Amino acid sequence: MKKLFALAVSALALAGPAAFAQDGPKPEAAAERRSDAGIPPPVVSVTKHSGTFGGQRINYRAIAGETYLKDKDGKPLAAITSYTYLKEGPTDPNRPVTFLWNGGPGSGSVWLHMGAFGPKRVVVPSDAKDDGAPPFPIIDNPESLLDVTDLVFIDPVGTGFSRALGKTDPKDYWGVTKDARSMAQFIRLWLNEHGRWNAPKYIGGESYGTTRAAAVINELEGSYTDVSVNGILLISSILDFSQAADTPGNELGYVTNLPSMAATAWYHNKVADRPATVEEFVAQARAFAIGPYATALLKGNSITAEERAAILPQLSRFTGVSQAYLSNANLRLSPSRFYKELLRDKGLTIGRLDTRYTGVDYDNAGDRPDNDPSFYGIDGAYTTAMNAYSRETLKYSPDVVYSSIGAVGDWDWNLGSGPRGGSGYLNVAPYLGKALRENSGLRIYAGQGYYDFATPFFGAEYSLNRTGIPNDGRIEWHYYHAGHMMYVREDDLKKLSSDIRNFIRKR
Structure with a gap:
């Protein structure tokens, strides 16, 4: 998700003429020309700054602008915008x-x-x-x-x-x-x-x-x-x-999500006999997830009533969700249900990107949140x-x-022959x-x-x-x-x- 570079003064084969800015953008005459198929040349701005980073005072050049990706004949196909920061000296x-x-x-x-x-x-x-x-x-x-x-x-x-x-x-x-x-x-x-x-x-x-x-x-x-x-x-x-826990028949996601549920339950004080640190609790949750919990899920319909009864209280402790709810969910708590259920007694949902965040939905009856409070809380x-x-x-x-x-x-997720x-x-x-x-x-x-x-x-x-x-x-x-x-x-x-x-x- 980020921006990158942008060339500077020189006009290389890759990018063509650029608009150069020091105290502000100063488009050159070259920037008025049109390139292939009516596409204008890439625009680049260069400014100079200084700051203290890691305890060191540094002068740096910022280059913000476009780089053109071209075909074999030099025709521009796409403009990549990037932000480059170069130490001066x-x-x-x-x-x-x-x-x-x-x-x-x-x-x-x-x-x-x-x-x-x-x-x-x-x-x-x-x-x-x-x-x-x-x-x-x-x-x-x-x-x-x-x-x-x-x-x-x-x-x-x-x-x-x-x-x-x-x-x-x-x-x-x-x-x-x-x-x-x-x-x-x-x-x-x-x-x-x-x-x-x-x-x-x-x-x-x-x-x-x-x-x-x-x-x-x-x-x-x-x-x-x-x-x-x-x-x-x-x-x-x-x-x-x-690791998609909402896909029927795929048990892996339930296993790999469980330690994050434990950390979240710990953070929101939903854990019985709460350890002093989240690190201690997630270490316990890892061991439970990859051991008894994974075994129970992989047994599917072959799990006995006794085995199920032994898993439920442990699963409830690590998730902060009631045994009754977990039993109704057949031991499989999806993330979206977890976001809604953990703090339902307080009328709150929790975030997906960051479960420290809480939100208030239209009502308290659903099985998934209206939105992610950890995203609309920062965007x-x-x-x-x-x-x-x-x-x-x-x-x-x-x-x-x-x-x-x-x-x-239409993102193409195909890796071809793949690794x-x-x-x-x-x-x-x-x-x-x-x-x-x-x-x-x-x-x-x-x-x-x-x-x-x-x-x-x-x-x-x-x-x-x-x-x-x-x-x-x-x-x-x-x-x-x-x-x-x-x-x-x-x-x-x-x-x-x-x-x-x-x-x-x-x-």
């Missing part, structure tokens, strides 16, 4: 560059950009309260990673300001593999433009952005024209899509901040609606296993929020604890006391920044 060949995006699919990079790692960020309540109405505080972000790496935030086609051009069908870019190829193409063009082929490189994303990261590493390193990568940042991972602030920052501070203001999360319909198998089972984790096996210098950072139901932490652990993924210590796990966007909680923003900063420095 003497060239350091050992300085890393990190490419970041968000997920969806269909999300712009606004969340990681304006919430976590960009030089400016928008402030939302740290205690899971609604963000209210503007003006929203847009402040300097000392947690930005600019002290250890240059940053490039990318918006895939159909997100942010990025779009298909001319008669190009945007569906040409809407799919797991199609999208990854366009991102890999962009990265190669960026490395050409900025002369960074031999720099340490990191790629990463959040949510579906982790799916994208796995697919992109396959496009970058999966052939004999490698773009070798030093590290992959997986924030709130979804790699194995078999206004982020969309406002991205538009204000890009258009006013970075002087990049295209005549295009910024799409924070848009419709990228070691057919296309019926969508799991991109084998791409990561292959990359780790074939690049001894590659490492993975995996960060998960305890209160995230969009990408539950136990599901992420399960995905990366499988055959073909080396168990050699090159995957680092970090956990946070918030949800999907753990950085909305100030303490977790600081921890996240510190964890990733140290991960990059370990190179």
